[in-house]
Amino acid sequence: MPIEIPPTPSKKCKLLAIIITILLLGLPAVVALYFWYLYDQILISLFLFIFLQIVSGVITSKMRVSSIPFDQIDIDYTTYEIAKWYFCPKGDNPSDKKMLMST
Numbered sequence: 001m002p003i004e005i006p007p008t009p010s011k012k013c014k015l016l017a018i019i020i021t022i023l024l025l026g027l028p029a030v031v032a033l034y035f036w037y038l039y040d041q042i043l044i045s046l047f048l049f050i051f052l053q054i055v056s057g058v059i060t061s062k063m064r065v066s067s068i069p070f071d072q073i074d075i076d077y078t079t080y081e082i083a084k085w086y087f088c089p090k091g092d093n094p095s096d097k098k099m100l101m102s103t
Helices: 011-039 042-067 079-087 094-102
Strands: none
Touching: 011 042, 011 079, 042 079
């Protein structure tokens, strides 16, 4: 079975995927550093960072399972690629619609 390629995203879709990627990857560190700065508790901020990393991983996993086709689920994708699959649905682009109409 051929490998499907995620659609070429529109600017709005690409921007949303970039924002979600930055939030999923950067927010745990920013929140933990802010907590450390605010309360001066390095151990608690370390546990908070680990917990938020796990939450971020669960969100990314849910996005991956719900958007990537089942026959391609074993291929490694970056968080940005998963966000593109999730927020840029197939058929959103005019080129995809032309392809669907021709079949």
